[in-house]
């Protein structure tokens with residue numbers, strides 16, 4: 314054992330928390346290892362230091378740890394490894410690769426076994442991009458390698474302060490990630506740059522020139538989102554909903570259809586079966602933009618409900634750090650976290666063990682600041698080279714019983730830009746995606762002009778009122794004018810708000826197409842129909858709806874698209 318290492322001795326064990334007496338120095342949030350008698354080393358993180366005692370949250374089962382076992386303090390904050398080869402991988406919350414995950418339902422790495430996240434042997438075709446004499450700052454590129462469909466930038470480590478002058482670069486060629494590819498100098502100090510660096514997960518990477526207000530819409534190709542409750546590139550949104558409301562299916566659709574470069578999926582504390590499904594499916598899904606496998610631009614961080622709860626807290630930070638790394642390359646990244654409620658539960662569990670004073674529903678008092686801190690790592694930035702890049706964060710929230718008044722949903726609503734309320738009522742009626750058109754909101758700008766949205770919204774609201782009233786007075790007691798408003802609102806719902814996630818055409822509705830379809834929808838809303846009776850009104854809207862749905866299912870700009878539109882126009886012309 315290394316003589317210089319700082320060590321301590323276990324004094325107590327409480328679930329995943331181990332108390333340690335130490336003699337010298339311990340750093341808050343540093344990584345520590347418990348050395349068990351049988352030689353197993355268990356990784357943990359220092360979460361509290363009091364006097365000569367530290368509390369460590371161990372990331373694995375603490376079975377068999379004994380009072381008196383030795384503990385090694387690493388002096389390093391909990392970190393991830395950043396370099397080429399991250400894309401396509403599946404990691405656990407501590408960035409251990411889980412390649413066998415899709416095959417097995419077991420998922421556990423052997424306890425105490427930690428694996429390099431990145432392949433040490435693999436060769437990458439490196440091209441130097443900063444010549445000798447070039448002056449660089451942290452986060453600037455020295456060169457690049459192809460990774461999937463991108464140039465993966467090899468960057469000056471993010472914690473190298475000040476300006477560095479390139480003193481040497483390697484020839485273009487195939488190298489492994491540990492190869493020194495450049496040397497840089499600052500005053501009398503020279504440092505070597507390799508293709509890999511480490512970064513502490515709880516510290517944001519901020520090597521950019523400035524952070525901008527997110528404005529440009531992030532096209533998700535989901536109509537109800539892009540038109541009614543838009544998301545901005547670099548913005549934040551959340552999808553709270555009760556169990557079974559469609560959160561996971563929605564995030565899945567977002568990962569496939571959103572117009573971003575890189576997708577990071579943080580499967581956090583959800584059931585193993587669901588995660589396996591994602592993992593099985595992803596490699597077979599085609600990226601609609603590139604025709605390649607979707608997994609080529611995806612990283613999955615996976616900490617299922619059957620895995621130790623402590624690593625769950627880390628998994629959220631690991632995923633957002635990977636997102637920041639790819640943003641630093643000038644890319645647009647979407648981070649999907651499912652579910653942040655499970656993450657909050659991990660915080661609550663740890664807080665309970667630490668015997669902290671509990672806040673609402675026993676969540677720690679710092680729940681809000683942790684939630685805010687996570688979403689604040691989203692953002693649109695201008696990099697030093699002038700290019701813009703972004704991280705957009707979407708968090709699923711799974712409040713028990715779908716009660717949005719609970720602390721995690723409330724803390725989330727305070728910080729996000731878009732709130733997509735998933736409703737079990739809509740899910741039960743199979744109105745998918747089950748985003749509630751009256752309860753949801755967005756602070757970002759839609760791709761459709763505001764006056765048109767206002768008109769559709771007013772119809773939805775009025776239609777809802779008529780519907781409520783009809784429940785009391787019946788259809789007979791409802792004036793035909795009101796009845797037509799109701800039919801119009803149902804029409805918006807069935808042809809525009811609802812969208813078939815599993816249809817190859819309807820699942821992705823681009824910006825241009827949304828504008829086109831929405832204009833036609835507005836034409837219908839504006840038209841003052843004079844139906845002789847309610848039955849004829851109903852029959853007309855049934856027909857129109859069918860034609861619209863046919864239109865939605867026809868490929869954009871195809872012949873079928875034009876003929877379906879022709880039938881819609883004919884119907885509208887016939888109606889008086």
Ligand code: ADP
Pocket residue numbers: 554555556557558559560561562563745746747814815
């Ligand atoms: P949650 O994650 O909120 O618990 P899921 O996303 O797993 O819920 O959805 C539960 C079930 O509801 C799915 O297995 C599927 O059968 C159905 N479902 C959800 N969203 C859709 C959708 N967009 N289209 C069709 N079925 C859906």
Ligand code: MG
Pocket residue numbers: 560561562583587651
């Ligand atoms: Mg789910």
